[in-house]
Amino acid sequence: MSGVRVAGVGLTAFGASPERTGRDLFAEAGCDALADAGVDRDDVEALLYGNFMGELAEHQGHQGPLMAEAVGLDAPATRFEAACASSGVAVREGVKRVRNGESDVLMVGGAERMTNLGTAGATEALAIAADDLWEVRAGMTFPGAYALMAQAYFAEYGGSREDLAEIAVKNHDNALENEKAQYQRAIDVETVLDAPMVSEPLGLYDSCPISDGAAAVVLVSDEFAAEHDLDASVAITGTGQGGDLMALHDREHLARSPAADEAAEEAYADAGVTPADVEVAEVHDCFTIAEVLALESLGLCEVGEGITAAADGRTTSDGEMPVNLSGGLKAKGHPVGATGASQICELTTLLRGDHPNSDVVPDAKCGLAHNAGGTVASAVVHILEEVDA
Amino acid sequence: MSDDEAVDAGYDEWLDAVTDGEGYYLLCENDHGSLPPRRVCPHCGSLDIEETPLPERGEVETFTVTHVATPNFTEDTPYAVAIARFDDVAVTGQVRGVDVEDVAVGMQVTIDVDETATTGEDLVVFHAT
Numbered sequence: 001m002s003g004v005r006v007a008g009v010g011l012t013a014f015g016a017s018p019e020r021t022g023r024d025l026f027a028e029a030g031c032d033a034l035a036d037a038g039v040d041r042d043d044v045e046a047l048l049y050g051n052f053m054g055e056l057a058e059h060q061g062h063q064g065p066l067m068a069e070a071v072g073l074d075a076p077a078t079r080f081e082a083a084c085a086s087s088g089v090a091v092r093e094g095v096k097r098v099r100n101g102e103s104d105v106l107m108v109g110g111a112e113r114m115t116n117l118g119t120a121g122a123t124e125a126l127a128i129a130a131d132d133l134w135e136v137r138a139g140m141t142f143p144g145a146y147a148l149m150a151q152a153y154f155a156e157y158g159g160s161r162e163d164l165a166e167i168a169v170k171n172h173d174n175a176l177e178n179e180k181a182q183y184q185r186a187i188d189v190e191t192v193l194d195a196p197m198v199s200e201p202l203g204l205y206d207s208c209p210i211s212d213g214a215a216a217v218v219l220v221s222d223e224f225a226a227e228h229d230l231d232a233s234v235a236i237t238g239t240g241q242g243g244d245l246m247a248l249h250d251r252e253h254l255a256r257s258p259a260a261d262e263a264a265e266e267a268y269a270d271a272g273v274t275p276a277d278v279e280v281a282e283v284h285d286c287f288t289i290a291e292v293l294a295l296e297s298l299g300l301c302e303v304g305e306g307i308t309a310a311a312d313g314r315t316t317s318d319g320e321m322p323v324n325l326s327g328g329l330k331a332k333g334h335p336v337g338a339t340g341a342s343q344i345c346e347l348t349t350l351l352r353g354d355h356p357n358s359d360v361v362p363d364a365k366c367g368l369a370h371n372a373g374g375t376v377a378s379a380v381v382h383i384l385e386e387v388d389a
Numbered sequence: 390m391s392d393d394e395a396v397d398a399g400y401d402e403w404l405d406a407v408t409d410g411e412g413y414y415l416l417c418e419n420d421h422g423s424l425p426p427r428r429v430c431p432h433c434g435s436l437d438i439e440e441t442p443l444p445e446r447g448e449v450e451t452f453t454v455t456h457v458a459t460p461n462f463t464e465d466t467p468y469a470v471a472i473a474r475f476d477d478v479a480v481t482g483q484v485r486g487v488d489v490e491d492v493a494v495g496m497q498v499t500i501d502v503d504e505t506a507t508t509g510e511d512l513v514v515f516h517a518t
Contacts, residue, residue, distance in 0.1 A: 124459035133400045134424055138481045138513050139462045140470050147453035199455040245431055249472045249479035254451060
């Protein structure tokens with residue numbers, strides 16, 4: 001089984017660019033990833049591309065070949081859809097194809113155009129990640145679903161809006177130096193608490209923004225990297241995926257995300273590491289409560305203790321294990337189909353030393369990416385490790 | 390319904406039954422509850438599932454008051470979305486008939502079908518008892 005190297009990464013700026021087409025966004029990320037990798041586009045054997053709401057935002061299905069064409073790839077292309085975990089599952093499929101010897105060079109990534117829909121339209125589009133018959137028709141929005149999980153968490157383990165606000169403050173602080181981030185602006189707890197309520201207890205600043213953006217990653221086999229003398233010091237050493245029932249009301253436990261537990265367990269075993277080995281993590285904080293659920297599923301916090309991790313300074317940039325040094329979905333932005341691949345981009349540069357926040361974790365060798373879809377009915381976890389180039 | 394021709398078999402009949410006060414759920418041989426249409430119990434994979442009368446009263450397990458809605462619910466805001474448990478099965482719906490500030494975990498509710506203020510579409514609602 002071949003090892004899998006990250007040869008290159010490409011990210012657009014995340015933010016509001018309603019005039020830019022999905023194909024233009026992904027072309028930028030894909031071309032940047034190829035340039036970063038130093039890989040000839042003719043060597044790319046397939047594109048595995050994540051996108052969630054292309055039919056709604058651009059009236060565009062069949063996006064795989066469209067995006068391959070945009071990057072100039074003469075290769076078969078497939079679109080993956082798992083709501084906000086769409087490019088996470090695309091990355092995972094790429095890892096498997098390189099490992100099993102099917103491919104030596106792949107592009108994996110994703111893109112999403114959202115802001116052209118407006119806030120109400122994007123809210124409606126995001127809601128299709130939930131059960132249409134049994135949740136959406138009752139008026140459950142995506143923030144509403146996470147709000148239900150937050151209420152259940154508070155009831156079971158305690159916690160407050162102030163605790164959640166500390167997560168938003170942390171992730172905004174982390175994004176200050178990230179020129180790709182949607183918000184490079186510090187906020188304080190009062191700002192979070194005073195912001196308009198979206199779905200109680202989650203306010204505007206507990207929620208990630210609506211974003212446009214794209215991310216691309218060039219994956220290569222160990223052999224290809226060696227033969228072509230590529231500077232590819234970061235490897236994806238573990239991958240895992242979990243699933244759960246679609247509707248929240250059918251779940252055994254509203255304050256937990258067992259799909260992420262499963263994904264993490266599989267990824268840790270695959271890489272041969274434990275939570276104690278993880279030195280830096282990018283987790284799916286679409287809402288502040290989501291970071292709490294993620295940390296607990298990943299074994300990075302005990303169950304019931306994730307709520308205070310940011311407030312206690314454990315997950316801040318100067319803490320024992322910084323979480324979301326990119327700014328996370330909260331401050332970096334969340335173009336949903338791009339998010340899973342963008343986490344791989346951020347971790348790769350954090351580990352190899354050319355991320356604006358690399359100086360925070362100068363010796364880190366092991367990172368974790370956690371990407372969730374829907375109310376975590378899909379979860380994907382990847383382990384990245386710095387190995388010899 | 391925006392298109393009279395469009396139906397969701399299994400779901401629409403369930404709404405009609407609840408409207409008539411004859412709500413039901415699906416109960417498998419291992420006592421797991423779920424909502425139609427289904428051929429398989431989502432909890433254990435049993436193929437032995439049958440319609441069972443929904444208990445008259447449920448209890449609010451958790452809820453959220455939503456202020457920012459999708460276009461189909463903008464004129465309904467603020468509204469309380471709750472998950473209410475009726476013994477073996479839990480259902481998502483909106484709590485009606487009380488101020489949203491008065492909705493509480495543990496509240497006893499009955500189930501019904503009403504219309505949204507924004508579009509007039511059917512939706513599942515709960516009434517405090």
